[in-house]
Amino acid sequence: MVTNDPHILETIHTKVTHEFSKTLEMFGLSPQDARLFVTLYLHQTPMTLDEMSEALGKSKTAMSNGVRALLDQGLVERVWKKGFRKDLYQANENLYRNFMSSYIKKWQEAAIEQKNSLNVMEEELKSRIQDYSDQEKMQLADDLYHRIEDMISFHEWIAQAFDGIDPER
Amino acid sequence: MVTNDPHILETIHTKVTHEFSKTLEMFGLSPQDARLFVTLYLHQTPMTLDEMSEALGKSKTAMSNGVRALLDQGLVERVWKKGFRKDLYQANENLYRNFMSSYIKKWQEAAIEQKNSLNVMEEELKSRIQDYSDQEKMQLADDLYHRIEDMISFHEWIAQAFDGIDPER
DNA sequence: TTCTTTGTACAGTTTGAACTGTACGTAATA
DNA sequence: TATTACGTACAGTTCAAACTGTACAAAGAA
Numbered sequence: 001m002v003t004n005d006p007h008i009l010e011t012i013h014t015k016v017t018h019e020f021s022k023t024l025e026m027f028g029l030s031p032q033d034a035r036l037f038v039t040l041y042l043h044q045t046p047m048t049l050d051e052m053s054e055a056l057g058k059s060k061t062a063m064s065n066g067v068r069a070l071l072d073q074g075l076v077e078r079v080w081k082k083g084f085r086k087d088l089y090q091a092n093e094n095l096y097r098n099f100m101s102s103y104i105k106k107w108q109e110a111a112i113e114q115k116n117s118l119n120v121m122e123e124e125l126k127s128r129i130q131d132y133s134d135q136e137k138m139q140l141a142d143d144l145y146h147r148i149e150d151m152i153s154f155h156e157w158i159a160q161a162f163d164g165i166d167p168e169r
Numbered sequence: 170m171v172t173n174d175p176h177i178l179e180t181i182h183t184k185v186t187h188e189f190s191k192t193l194e195m196f197g198l199s200p201q202d203a204r205l206f207v208t209l210y211l212h213q214t215p216m217t218l219d220e221m222s223e224a225l226g227k228s229k230t231a232m233s234n235g236v237r238a239l240l241d242q243g244l245v246e247r248v249w250k251k252g253f254r255k256d257l258y259q260a261n262e263n264l265y266r267n268f269m270s271s272y273i274k275k276w277q278e279a280a281i282e283q284k285n286s287l288n289v290m291e292e293e294l295k296s297r298i299q300d301y302s303d304q305e306k307m308q309l310a311d312d313l314y315h316r317i318e319d320m321i322s323f324h325e326w327i328a329q330a331f332d333g334i335d336p337e338r
Numbered sequence: 339t340t341c342t343t344t345g346t347a348c349a350g351t352t353t354g355a356a357c358t359g360t361a362c363g364t365a366a367t368a
Numbered sequence: 369t370a371t372t373a374c375g376t377a378c379a380g381t382t383c384a385a386a387c388t389g390t391a392c393a394a395a396g397a398a
Contacts, residue, residue, distance in 0.1 A: 095323040154264040165330045
């Protein structure tokens with residue numbers, strides 16, 4: 001192609017936004033939050049709500065909500081500019097630390113948390129299991145017990161697997 | 170507690186289902202699919218659509234759809250029992266292989282895929298970048314170019330990180 | 339063949355998430 | 369002080385996903 005499309009820059013910008021959003025969605029961001037983040041990330045200077053609204057073609061209210069969600073997740077920060085009344089926001093720079101690293105941490109914590117919950121239930125079941133004189137119920141309780149043990153192992157594997165990843169680079 | 174709650178087994182069963190579903194949702198399963206899978210997993214023998222419907226209190230149609238989703242993801246298999254007309258389904262046994270291992274593979278493939286897409290865009294941008302005489306546009310293109318490079322690095326980190334996990338135990 | 343059972347396609351309903359426009363509280367400006 | 373600009377709370381709308389009940393096609397039983 002030798003054509004000199006005057007919108008080539010915008011076209012690539014759009015494609016990149018779409019592509020990178022998909023990756024961020026894998027980290028659990030909603031499609032809209034991901035889009036907003038990428039918009040901020042590609043924009044080299046901090047943006048106002050009105051600029052985001054313009055860039056994404058959505059209402060200011062939607063941007064206000066979206067930015068708050070990103071702030072809560074620590075992906076975006078508010079910036080001050082003296083003599084400027086509007087709020088300014090920019091995407092945090094370090095992608096790896098902001099996503100990969102915190103993501104791993106989130107998984108590990110969740111895995112350990114769930115494992116603990118299961119342990120509690122396992123204990124409860126064990127202490128009750130002898131109460132059953134009924135043969136059939138005894139069998140059911142025993143089966144459930146083994147399943148819980150499998151689940152606990154599974155959570156241990158998860159925690160261990162993510163432990164093997166170096167969180168900083 | 171010395172009380173001997175006659176429903177203690179069901180109570181624990183429910184709690185375990187709920188807890189383990191949360192873990193599976195982290196792997197991208199929808200809440201409904203996760204619940205259905207755990208129900209099958211805890212049930213020691215293969216189940217019919219009617220049994221699932223009974224167990225979850227939802228329509229048979231919903232079960233039919235749910236099971237198909239799980240089949241597509243390779244989490245459940247159909248079982249034959251001679252002289253029995255109804256379809257029987259059971260959860261695949263090995264949790265680690267079915268979830269953790271395939272999950273890691275999915276991430277790696279996705280990361281590499283996205284990285285390739287970004288590479289293509291980067292090349293396109295590079296080949297067009299000299300067409301700009303306009304100083305301002307030149308700057309924009311250059312900024313975008315650097316951002317794309319950052320994104321590519323990010324995807325490389327992802328692929329590398331998941332590479333460090335041993336997929337088989 | 340006819341009758342019955344079983345799974346699923348389909349149409350309609352419900353529910354929740356995302357978005358919009360308005361209205362209001364707060365803070366800067368004059 | 370009054371006025372203007374800004375962000376967000378709120379109520380209403382839209383849209384998609386999940387669910388239900390009915391109707392039908394396929395396969396087994398009689």
